Amino acid sequence: DAKTTQPTSMDCAEGRAANLPCNHSTISGNEYVYWYRQIHSQGPQYIIHGLKNNETNEMASLIITEDRKSSTLILPHATLRDTAVYYCIVKMNGGFKTIFGAGTRLFVKA
């Protein structure tokens, strides 16, 4: 599975959009970009995933660059409850094994 690079931590003001970047320059053509988050002392939670088109669901939007070497997770209106570690993972669809990197620690501040 391709490796990802994410900033160690980010701050965001409550109510503003949180934009979390991820670099995955070695992604292969059949690998998807997945995002999970982990709130303190809980199990990870699936957020969204995509192959090459932008995706949106009730939690977030995923913007993938045309060359697929990077992506951005967007939380449109961050709340204090969005404070968590966000993991960007690249893996093949249906290839269940999920390898976690260091992730980005997002702090949403009032």
Add this chain to the structure above:
Amino acid sequence: GAVVSQHPSWVICKSGTSVKIECRSLDFQATTMFWYRQFPKQSLMLMATSNEGSKATYEQGVEKDKFLINHASLTLSTLTVTSAHPEDSSFYICSAPLGAGSDEQFFGPGTRLTVL
């Protein structure tokens, strides 16, 4: 949505004892489950893949005789930490994909093990 539960949510044990952690898929069947370990302020580390009806597959560096995995049914996998020591104290998390080839993987709430 699909739910994965773990039991117990936390456990404290004495050094040298064995501890069993259960992972259940509550409303779906899982032929495969995954076990992770997470130390404070670190990311999740995949320990092993639990396969229903066959032996687990362990990641490099994980002792299979230390961490016994049994996946006896389509809804239950157990991880037994044998002869636990303080360095085994960690947050253990399991996960299960919704179905064969499914994109969706659901994680349990985790079990915090403290070995005294």
